[in-house]
Ligand code: PEP
């Protein structure tokens with residue numbers, strides 16, 4: 001079995017198709033080398049070795065790959081004209097992780113590997129740059145110490161132990177910047193670093209380059225199981241057995257002097273999707289310096305530089321002198337880089353995120369990958385590339401991650417409110433969106449606030465969880481490619497970076513802007529699209545479906561076969577959903593209408609009535625209220641089917657449980673408190689979800705079904721008179737036997753006939769049922785003889801199939817997910833093996849007796865892309881989901897059909 005794959009010098013063992021084996025980075029390095037992009041030569045140790053390492057351990061893994069690695073290192077030396085381990089002409093290597101998906105900053109990297117007390121002198125002599133050699137050595141000891149030997153800060157208050165040593169020396173020397181260290185200082189730092197390592201870990205930094213190499217390779221494998229990586233993996237649902245590959249490459253140096261540099265660039269704007277080449281670079285720096293956000297990087301293009309200067313309020317003169325673009329200072333290199341980015345984007349037919357280094361005037365491309373982007377950029381880039389003829393319609397649809405569309409469906413700032421809001425500072429628009437929240441300075445404290453804005457000098461991978469939980473992220477340092485910016489864009493989270501006016505004091509938990517102090521818990525608002533930071537809460541408004549987003553939706557409608565309905569309980573929600581493209585209502589939960597103040601009273605009166613007559617009296621009060629809601633919903637859904645479900649929840653949900661409210665109710669109804677208490681106690685159930693609810697209510701109290709049927713049909717007739725096409729579908733919940741259904745159907749039909757007689761006009765309507773009790777799925781052939789439609793209530797179906805209470809599962813599901821007992825929360829994504837099988841049986845048996853039976857799904861799963869795909873394979877007619885999930889379902893349905 002081949003475990004090590006070479007690349008370099010326009011050749012490679014692998015290519016882009018080997019992504020699973022070589023990881024994204026490795027596969028792309030191989031591919032780039034093949035198509036003639038100048039990548040530093042190297043090799044990739046496969047992801048399979050990572051998995052082998054997890055069972056074999058270090059010694060045996062080294063034996064397994066030793067021979068291949070030896071010959072590959074030789075190969076690199078041959079291309080670069082240097083020798084690994086040589087004291088005279090040393091080859092230096094970088095060692096990086098690379099899983100099959102990019103996990104920015106989640107795993108470890110070691111650079112400048114191969115340096116030791118002897119080879120550092122050789123590098124100094126050969127480059128005629130002693131300072132560079134020792135700076136590289138200093139960086140190596142720091143990285144190796146941290147990554148391989150475990151020299152990390154002990155807590156969030158502590159700073160990195162190596163940074164602490166550097167700070168100490170800066171104080172001794174009375175200097176401010178790293179670049180102010182002399183060569184002698186750097187030598188002293190190396191010595192102090194090594195001593196600190198020995199002191200803290202008890203181990204000595206290895207001098208032998210081969211020992212260094214094996215240590216680094218294994219540390220990268222270990223980082224796959226590190227806390228950060230595990231958190232990121234779990235968040236995105238990537239399985240542990242994917243493993244990471246290790247990429248070992250010849251080092252190229254961006255820190256060899258003024259003729260060297262390093263940078264990150266994107267073929268299009270990752271925030272907005274605009275088709276402009278952009279990125280950032282630093283002269284005389286090494287890769288990590290750009291993303292770490294410590295030095296403020298400069299823009300690659302002149303256009304970008306000008307835009308940046310405008311946001312940063314820097315004059316054109318200052319820009320040209322202090323922050324010129326690469327285009328201006330190295331026009332030849334810029335031209336070459338521009339060519340490669342075009343070439344790579346065209347080759348991969350996707351937006352690329354590239355890293356490059358300029359060593360002594362020679363450009364090297366270190367890596368390329370499909371760039372992370374915001375939801376808005378994702379949509380724009382897909383639609384632009386379609387227009388440019390780069391991708392097909394199907395590809396454009398498949399390029400969209402339905403879940404990410406969610407970002408476009410979140411509120412934006414209200415235009416009026418934003419005009420009045422007070423701008424307190426400005427930063428870079430690192431990740432668009434609107435966010436309002438309370439200031440929090442420490443990532444692990446974000447969860448204490450419902451709405452938090454995480455405010456940091458800069459972020460590091462340790463902040464990941466806090467970033468995830470916060471509404472928005474604000475940093476004082478760092479550019480558009482800083483960790484905060486890249487990660488925030490990936491999460492689709494609003495982020496402003498590099499707001500230089502911010503003075504943050506972590507200890508005091510204060511943020512000072514131009515003399516004004518803000519404290520933890522104070523509200524601020526961020527506009528990630530402009531970089532503006534506002535004081536206080538700024539009002540937001542609902543988003544709209546326009547531009548490329550609307551075009552994409554139209555395109556997806558061309559391909560999908562599933563229809564998309566919505567779950568809506570109010571005319572307002574119904575209208576919102578229709579504007580998002582809903583084709584009817586799959587579920588109106590009528591009980592939600594009863595919770596409004598004036599209605600709950602009548603509802604309680606109905607429940608407390610001891611006679612049918614008393615109940616009818618209360619129902620008569622509720623009737624007009626329901627009717628008017630239904631009218632609004634029919635109007636919003638003019639022409640489309642509207643499924644309205646009869647009362648479903650157990651009645652005790654409607655009665656008051658607090659003594660004071662019970663007393664009020666008793667007074668209101670002129671009955672004794674005792675009577676109220678007795679009734680409440682009577683309604684108490686041990687398992688209310690399995691108790692007196694669903695059609696069991698309608699069967700015990702047919703007058704409820706009568707009232708609701710009357711409200712639905714009278715509303716339909718009323719709007720019909722106004723020219724609206726109403727298509728009511730009355731749905732019976734929680735049916736488990738045929739008789740339950742036929743009894744309710746009879747009540748509905750009799751009521752309908754009476755209404756039609758009274759009104760002297762008719763309207764056609766359907767009577768169907770939910771399939772949400774497992775037994776209903778199993779006897780679907782019997783139920784279908786009477787029902788005109790089915791709608792899978794996968795919430796209850798999941799609850800009853802697993803026997804997991806919907807209301808209590810939160811206590812143990814996280815543990816089940818962590819231990820791998822379940823792969824996904826079955827209340828979010830349909831459990832295809834179990835619940836899915838019942839659905840398949842239900843569809844099959846139902847259509848056996850009634851081939852034209854209309855079938856949908858209205859459980860929460862209707863808006864989950866994976867579940868939508870599954871529903872597509874079942875051949876049902878529609879999925880129904882909450883209004884803001886409708887666009888997600890539309891695209892998911894199109895993807896399922898392609
Ligand atoms: C269901 O059970 O899936 C359903 C849609 O009904 P509810 O969530 O109201 O029980």
Ligand code: MG
Nearest residue numbers: 772793795796
């Ligand atoms: Mg249900």
